[in-house]
Amino acid sequence: MSVSENVPTHDLPVQAKASLDEHFGDRVSYSEAIRSQHGRSEAHHAAQLPDAVVFAESSEDVIFVVRLCSAHDIKLTAYGAGTSMEGNAIPLHGGISLDMSRMNHILRVNAEDFDVVVEPGVTRNALNDHLRDQGLFFPVDPGAEATIGGMVSTRASGTNAVRYGTMREAVLGLRVVTADGREIRTARRARKSAAGYDLTRLFVGAEGTLGIITEVTLRLHPIPEVISSAVCSFETLEGAAATVIQAIQCGVPLARAEILDDVAMRAVNRWAKLDYPEKTTLFFEFHGSPSAVAEQVETVKELATGNGGGGFQWSNLPEERARLWKARHEAYYAAVNLRPGAVGWSTDVCVPISRLPECIADTKSDLEAASIPAAILGHVGDGNFHVIFSLDPAAPHEMEEAGAINARLIARALAMDGTCTGEHGVGIGKQEALVDELGDSVDVMRQIKRALDPRGTFNPGKIFAAEH
Template sequence: MSALPAPSPTALDAGLVQDLRAVFGDRLHLGEAMRAQHGGSEAHFNTVLPDAVVFARSTEEVVAAVKACVARDTPIIAYGAGTSIEGNTTPVKGGVTIDLSQMDQILQVNPEDFDVTVQAGVRREQLNEHLRDQGLFFPIDPGANATIGGMAATRASGTNAVRYGTMREAVLSLRVVTPDGRDIRTARRARKSAAGYDLTRLFIGSEGTLGIITEVTLRLHGIPEAILSAVCSFDTIQGAVDTVVQSIQLGVPLARVEILDDVQMRASNAWSGLDYPEATTLFFEFHGSERYVQEQVETVSELAQGNGGSAFRWSNLPEEREALWKARHEAYYAAIGLRKGAVGWPTDVCVPIGRLAECIAQTKQDLEAASIPAPILGHVGDGNFHVVFVLDPNNPAEAAEAEVLNARLVRRALDMDGTCTGEHGIGLGKQDWLVEEMGEGVEVMRTLKRAIDPNNLFNPGKIFAF
């Protein structure tokens, strides 16, 4: 929780203010309240104010803002819903934040091709509401009602990743404004291409450091005939993870499978009004035909019972499923609710699934010996799990303890040939670990950054330092 100085409120060039006012009118904000709203984070990072905030409504307006800022050597930060938790949008060098949330138009649905093109500010839930009548849905579900552009910029994942993949697999094409003000498209709508460099994947996960995503073309999927959710408690973390691994090894196409440890279940029961045992628990969801879903449930239920699991509590009623996954989505807030006035420090790692049980078990031992609450939860189907350190913001010793615990967790994951972050991104929080993980690969990233953004104006200070 290191402090970062807020830039002076008078730092913005008067000529730049005039240029931005000409494009955005009253959608240019210089007041402290709006700037503070765009300088904070969902997590433990300190608020740093941008010098101005503009609300864009078109790619052309983004281009105009970029050209005006670059002409005056002013940093630019793209902003969606503000749900990222590694300080990904914190304006550490001040500058102008371009809020894309008003770019919320669904531009083109192609049901016969199972794809859709949207502006970057479209929210995940908004998109699925629009698609429902056509029998289609967009499966990537990071929990928060994030914007599609932000999800692409952070390479988001989530509860459905085990079956449907992540944003890396979901995105067909992007429209991007580059640091020199060019408006480019990274690909067409074809499902595959061998045409030159894969520019789409270059910008996915770049956290706004290489370009500002303004439109996204996404793969869609048909809404399954049957959807069934199930909950199962376990005596041990090992038993829960073994159930998931064995299910995947048998080829069961789990749509969702989430793990919540005993601490998280206690928090979620209290926060969401649930009545599940306070024990390590798996939340499942199965998709397919009625018969196929029943076969999946029977297979996984047998595996769970063999690994010390309880009988399944299951439901195919939409309202019950929605309540279950709403509780999972609110797990972060439930965790913080364990202590009045606390702040959360969420972290995540991802390891090969064969090492997952070992990694979680060793992490659990560390957390049980800690002085701070720290629930475990995660997307065990793809080897990704989270820890939320629940901290007293007025006690520096707790932040120091969390730092040590986080370092042990990430080191453990790297030693198991995993990654320092499965889905949160690097942002401010894991830059040193990126160097540890990627080695000379980070210098290649720096080379790309220098080539595309030589003045380091797009979201400076993120992912790595120069």
């Protein structure tokens, strides 16, 4: 991935640079190495270096930077862990990359109310490590070691979404610094409210285009009494998808239901040195009391058998479950590394679950006719799945072919009344698809952007093209 040459890098105004140096000292960096790190992500999109990287440690730091950027017309992009898939945090127009990773304090656990208040740089694993002794956990699990702020901004979900929901359901309230340098509170800790506009949901999924998140209040859940995991291989993709749909229709409260096609399983076996059958495979997890979990397992096993599934492997042991889910979470890297030196392109769509078998089957047929390797994996319990391409960076035609397949995938999902992205966000790569999906609603989004950020300071060029 090379630095984009489409948008030039501009030097910061002398006065602005002096103010940054005075306020932040060694917490502002102009080095090419640090700027390069903040100019790229897991995405396949070309990198673009910011002019400076600022490491915030407090809300006051964020307010200072926002006001400075507003005064000098400098673009500002918040940065978490750099794990986004659609170039969401790439600073397309240079300016300042505001690294939030040092705002990583867990401020308050309200165990009796099942909520927690954290700074945006806290990672999901660090949060769950902190909560474990209190019998609580935060379920949203996108796989990557993402920051909470980044997960809020992209409306992340992941493997537990089928039972516990996405960041949309998990966020109770936020503190956000707006373009005029105010820190606002979007909600209090009450579980429901009819007080005015739902500002929390406005900022969840806004990809940092409307403000900078400085504090997050999250909904928590009790750690289940029993957790059981299972792996089951299938003769067909359709049989695997049908098993999950039927389980949901039967009222089985699946905690996780993940699908990997034969290509993904071959990649996982090679990457993690495992020996699963290289067939379409479902990864399940069940939560609840001993009797409830036993009933769930038996129901799903019967459904799977009827749909061509077999070779169930079960585990209640934490170390075995951790090994299983580690293999699933590393499936992206496994799929990319099917070819030495390859780069990855991971896309995603989401469709109503009744249309999922058809959408996956048609996509699989498309991939089998392609000249590039690609794997299918996803969160089939909520209709969301990914295609991961393994591309030769020295072969531009492969990127073009992947783009054409991706366009057909999105069109297929929209024709089924689905969405162009279930969890990656719009970022750079799905702006045209967003218009195809929502039409004139995108103009309303632009109006909101102009109202809250009239100078286009925050993360310009994301969701829709910058107007400034």
